[in-house]
Amino acid sequence: MIRKTSRSKYGPAQVEKIRRAAVDSVGTRRGVDGIRISIRSLIAQLEALQPIRKQLDDEIIVLADRVPAYIYTLPGASAHSVVSLFGETDPIATFRLPGQLVAFAGLDPSVFQTGESKLHSRRISKRGSPALRHTIWQMAHRACYQEGDLRDYWLRRKGQGLSHRSAVTATAIKLCHVIWRILTDRRDHQPQCPKANS
Numbered sequence: 193m194i195r196k197t198s199r200s201k202y203g204p205a206q207v208e209k210i211r212r213a214a215v216d217s218v219g220t221r222r223g224v225d226g227i228r229i230s231i232r233s234l235i236a237q238l239e240a241l242q243p244i245r246k247q248l249d250d251e252i253i254v255l256a257d258r259v260p261a262y263i264y265t266l267p268g269a270s271a272h273s274v275v276s277l278f279g280e281t282d283p284i285a286t287f288r289l290p291g292q293l294v295a296f297a298g299l300d301p302s303v304f305q306t307g308e309s310k311l312h313s314r315r316i317s318k319r320g321s322p323a324l325r326h327t328i329w330q331m332a333h334r335a336c337y338q339e340g341d342l343r344d345y346w347l348r349r350k351g352q353g354l355s356h357r358s359a360v361t362a363t364a365i366k367l368c369h370v371i372w373r374i375l376t377d378r379r380d381h382q383p384q385c386p387k388a389n390s
Contacts, residue, residue: 194207252272255275256271256274259275260378262379265381267383268333269331273331277331280327281371284372284375284376285376289372290369290372295319296324298325299329299364299365300365301316301317316361328364329364331367332364335363342363345362345366
């Protein structure tokens with residue numbers, strides 16, 4: 193478990209050091225039996241939820257078959273994301289402009305108003321639909337690791353000094369515009385060809 197969570201940075205020797213340190217460290221022994229029972233109970237609950245999760249996954253796949261095929265052409269799309277995206281944005285005519293979709297997803301910058309002036313923060317507002325925001329952010333994150341114009345955009349934003357998380361968020365905002373266009377036109381996404389260096 194430690195090797196997995198440390199991404200293979202800790203081998204058996206380090207694991208044994210951690211185990212010995214935990215045994216010899218200062219701490220209370222009271223309530224250990226209660227903690228063990230709680231942990232076993234949580235593990236049993238997680239195992240009991242596995243069949244329910246599988247059933248939900250199967251239902252999502254059935255729903256995904258009803259979603260228009262052009263939505264699957266969006267960058268970073270998966271069965272789960274297209275079902276969530278379609279459920280949160282249908283009908284797309286609700287959003288007259290792509291900026292309205294960005295705002296509904298809560299990916300627009302938050303604004304602080306102090307008397308006479310408005311100040312734009314670098315943080316997103318997080319208003320609107322958290323489910324849509326999560327879906328679009330996850331799609332953008334996957335798109336950052338796939339060949340295409342969104343990956344190029346993500347790399348450019350990272351090159352401008354943005355952190356990974358901020359660059360993915362910027363990519364998610366750009367993806368909102370792509371989503372709005374594809375859903376409005378009801379057509380396949382056609383990624384732009386990379387520009388040749390001249």
